[in-house]
Amino acid sequence: MIGRESDVREIAATLAGGSSVVLAGPRRTGKTSVCDAVLGRLGRRGFYTAAVDLFRIATAPELAEALVAGTIANRSALRRVMHQTRRAGRFVADALQTSAVVRSKTQLGEELEIAFRPGLAARDPDGYLDYALALPARIAAADGKEMVVFFDEFQEIASPQQPYGDADRLTKRMRAIFQRSGAVSYLFAGSLEHLMRDLFTPAHRALHQFGGFHDLRPIExxxxxxxxxxxxxxxxxxxxxxxxxxxxxxxxxxxxxxxxxxxxxxxxxxxxxxxxxxxxxxxxxxxxxxxxxxxxxxxxxxxxxxxxxxxxxxxxxxxxxxxxxxxxxxxxxxxxxxxxxxxxxxxxxxxxxxxxxxxxxxxxxxxxxxxxx
Ligand SMILES: Nc1ncnc2c1ncn2[C@@H]1O[C@H](COP(=O)(O)OP(=O)(O)O)[C@@H](O)[C@H]1O
Ligand SMILES: [Mg+2]
Structure with a gap:
């Protein structure tokens, strides 16, 4: 990347300090690139990281699956099993029996199966989504790590099609869960600035002042x-x-x-x-x-x-x-x-x-x- 060193450094420092960050700006100005660089930097410093891109996620169950998959991928044994499962497709039952998965399920909850069983999350979208939103804090605590979770194109939460259900309800659940997630900080990026401001600024919004806005500096x-x-x-x-x-x-x-x-x-x-x-x-x-x-x-x-x-x-x-x-x-x-x-x-x-x-x-x-x- 050209000319983004200080943005990457500052955002990483804020997240490492335990605060959350919101990045709102037009498409293709480098938000995702900067956030990826931030996660890379923190990853190298030992942080756990997970990223979900809401442009690629159409429903609440898919959001739960993606978040769980991204979160547990921080354990290399689980990451390997997920890769194998994805390649083999039908050997899901085998994956669930590997010792890494069995052990992680005991520690982190049975629900983590949704990362290996497509469609399972659809049986109880609300329950699994709550589980997924809380999982980063659980894995961070279990492994003695700090973690950063990155939601890209976060304004999709508030889009008129309501892909993940009612936005007010979802953001309230997020706030309640994130607030309790001590070792986790959150990075939100979005390309519809007015929607992002409306999610994070007005006092009546659940995510009111949950994250500080970072404006990318113009590259001179x-x-x-x-x-x-x-x-x-x-x-x-x-x-x-x-x-x-x-x-x-x-x-x-x-x-x-x-x-x-x-x-x-x-x-x-x-x-x-x-x-x-x-x-x-x-x-x-x-x-x-x-x-x-x-x-x-x-x-x-x-x-x-x-x-x-x-x-x-x-x-x-x-x-x-x-x-x-x-x-x-x-x-x-x-x-x-x-x-x-x-x-x-x-x-x-x-x-x-x-x-x-x-x-x-x-x-x-x-x-x-x-x-x-
Ligand atoms: N600072 C930069 N230096 C070089 N290329 C960049 C820079 N910022 C963005 N790009 C390129 O511009 C394109 C759009 O960037 P992206 O991060 O996807 O923007 P956004 O997430 O804001 O839509 C990508 O191809 C990316 O590689
Ligand atoms: Mg982007």
Whole structure:
């Protein structure tokens, strides 16, 4: 990773000190990468760690299974049995009889079987989920360890589809259980900032002030230039100064965009049989990056259309740097901006300073339109 040392260090220190941390910000700005690095760092210091990504988990029983599996994987014997079970599929009964599993079940509860028996958790989702949420503290106590549990895309808890049941009820159970989990701290990341703030900020919410918000620092220009130059050098390429600063311009300091353009520029250079990244190559790299995302951008345009009737015209004006209110009803424009913000398409840096969360989407809207005909 480029330019995230202090974020990783600070978050790890807070968690190691026993406090929980919330990381909220737009997609693809590096939250998951930072959290993974934090867990890696703490893991090397002897902490137990577990991570669940709610984007990949559709129901409460699955959440219970994933959490139990991630938690018990900290015991290497259990991790091995889980790998074998997954590969063999049907030898579940054998797995349950291995001495490691039998011993762990005595210590940590029969319920840990759900990690080996897909479908079992569905018989009592509430019961197993309570068990799963409490398990990190149990294993930490049994093994004399400290532990960090990472929930990625945590705002899914509060999504309108209620994948894990009623959000208020679930967060109350979480708070009650987490509060008792002395040796465990929690890391929550989420890409819908307003939902994350709403889960952790208002006084009436169960997770009110449960974790402190950490804002990732912007990665500055010179950190990008240094980091990218090192990457190119590691790949036996050199890059012209102008080309380097052009990549950073096009990336608009957005991690995933900057890296994507750099990767595509690198690839183009190799394909040309060259080892020098120049301005021409960077132009190709930008086009290749736009091409990668084109289908997604087309879908986003459709989504913007459905968000608000002024959504697309407002988005296009923002993308082109034009004043948004001109000859449009103020209230409507304001609601369109809010809808775009709530969909995490734009974010506000300061009053009336709206930025696109994805610079490539901005470029797509600015150059491919007008869509609002
Ligand atoms: N600091 C960084 N340096 C290099 N690449 C990064 C950095 N931060 C993010 N990336 C890359 O950007 C992409 C998106 O990062 P990710 O951590 O998944 O973001 P998020 O979790 O916020 O959606 C990944 O491909 C990741 O490797
Ligand atoms: Mg992520």
């Amino acid at each position: 220009r010179d950190a990008w230039e240094r980091g990218l130059a090192e990457r190119f050098a590691a790949d036996d390429c050199s890059i012209e100064t102008g080309a380097l600063s052009r990549i950073v311009d096009y990336g608009e300091l957005h991690p995933r965009t900057t890296m994507l353009i750099a990767q595509k520029s690198h690839l183009t250079t190799i394909e040309l049989g060259s080892t020098l990244v120049d301005l021409g190559v960077v132009e190709q790299g930008l086009l290749a990056a736009l091409a990668v995302d084109r289908a997604v951008h087309e879908q986003t345009v459709e989504r913007i259309r459905r968000l608000h009737k002024l959504g697309l015209v407002v988005a296009e004006r923002l993308a082109r740097g034009e004043p948004v209110y001109t000859r449009l009803p103020r209230g409507g424009v304001r609601r369109a901006l809010e809808a775009l913000r709530d969909a995490a398409i734009i974010e506000s840096r300061a009053r009336a300073d709206w930025r696109f969360s994805n610079p490539l989407l901005r470029r797509y809207l600015a150059t491919m339109g007008p869509f609002d005909l």
